[in-house]
Amino acid sequence: MVSAVILNSGANPESITQFHDELANELPELRGNWGFSFKIFRNNPYSIPSGQPDSEEVSKETRFLHTLSPSYMNDLCICLINRRSVSVFTNMIDEEIGDLKFDTQIMTIPNGHLHKGAATGLSDVFDKFAAQKLQSLWTLKQNVRGDGGSIYQLENGNLTIKTSNVFLHGIFKGLLVEVNVDDHIVESTSSEYLVELFDRIIIDYKIPKGKMCFELMDSENPDELGDLCFQYSEILNF
């Protein structure tokens, strides 16, 4: 799957309704509602690297930690540090979801991890864990929420368009459109190809223009969820 994230910051109720109408004309398969929570943490300035002289009171470096939890993946939290290191956290244990595992995309904790005593089974979502217990390292700067979103599946399931309204501390910031293209119609991950691919999709489906990001952190070594979080971090850097 390759993805692109577009933020149309000039969106208004009229343009959003119009876009939804136009998508509905393509006879998509509706896959339900969704929302997301995106948090931006900055390194705590009073956490001082050992190389820095004692006389300085605050750290000179600036680093960011981003977390993304989309609601369609239960309790999942993607964490991206410094736009380089990716970790995917989840609370779902294999045996808990059982028959619900219709989607191979869902990542779960294997049963053995719980049974052999490595976890208590009462985990926190990572963004809460970071906000509660890693305060000395990371401080929460922004909390971006996506509400009232819809998921449309098009082109026989090869193309998924997700839309969501973006709020920063309760203030409307625009319409976010996430485009996912299934792997077997993607021919390459080179940026020239991706520009062409997403340009075609934007024109075909009249996606409102805005800040867009489809870049991968590392084009030779893609990581689906990590790259998605990276794209959100590029688009939603308020």
Next chain:
Amino acid sequence: MVHQLSLVSTIPHSSYVQTISTLQALTGLTSPQPVSTYTLICKPINKFKPKFVPGKVNQIEQYFMKCITTWDDLDSFDLATPYLSDRVSTSILFNSDSAANTKKIWTLQISDIPIAGKNQTCSAQNIFESTLVHTHTASRKDAGDEKDSGDLDKDSFLQFLEDLGYNSINQFWIKGVRFFHGDIVIEIFKVFVRDDANKDSPSDSIPLKLLDESNGFQIKAFINVPKSTDIDLITQGSAELAKLQDFLKNLIQLEIPDRIFMDSRVQN
């Protein structure tokens, strides 16, 4: 968040069979569940020096963190046999073949110091944890960060840990069994550490030795309560632990651990 009520004890190796038999009879569990975990103890890399503002209470602390995963001992030894010098080993986890490591599941865990108070029936402690199922490090050639280029071979979990601000400082392995009695989990285990003196083991495995050379077992009886605000469950749990403590008192002396030793805050 987990609010954990616990009591601990130790038994000599000679009491192992009797203890297991008693617990089997008490719990009705003929084959207890095996426990085997590998823990990395991590410490924040940076020093934390908050600015003191008069009148403002600074409650942010730095904590040690535990990273826990499962392990398999290569020799599958029997816990009931006492002397196990040079017979336990584990495979090397972080080797250069990073593809084999990407699917390792880790639980990050930070715990508060147990709650203080008089006349406690058991130790009560808040534990925060989160489990990661996937890690990945992007190699950024365009970042212009020269010092990063050397880290590319590093395991992506260790890289994540370092970027998060933690460094592993120690490690230990646990092997044991556990019983369930109502809400109570009773764990009986031995703790292993790396045996660096043992040179003649194969290069692809890590030899282990007992932390406690006397061959004794550690026992921990605990109840996990999902919320620290759920007073009813906590009161009920403490009463159940006290009942168990009384029931087993001739066999195991279950005690409250010293909370000072369970302080995971980093002293600057």
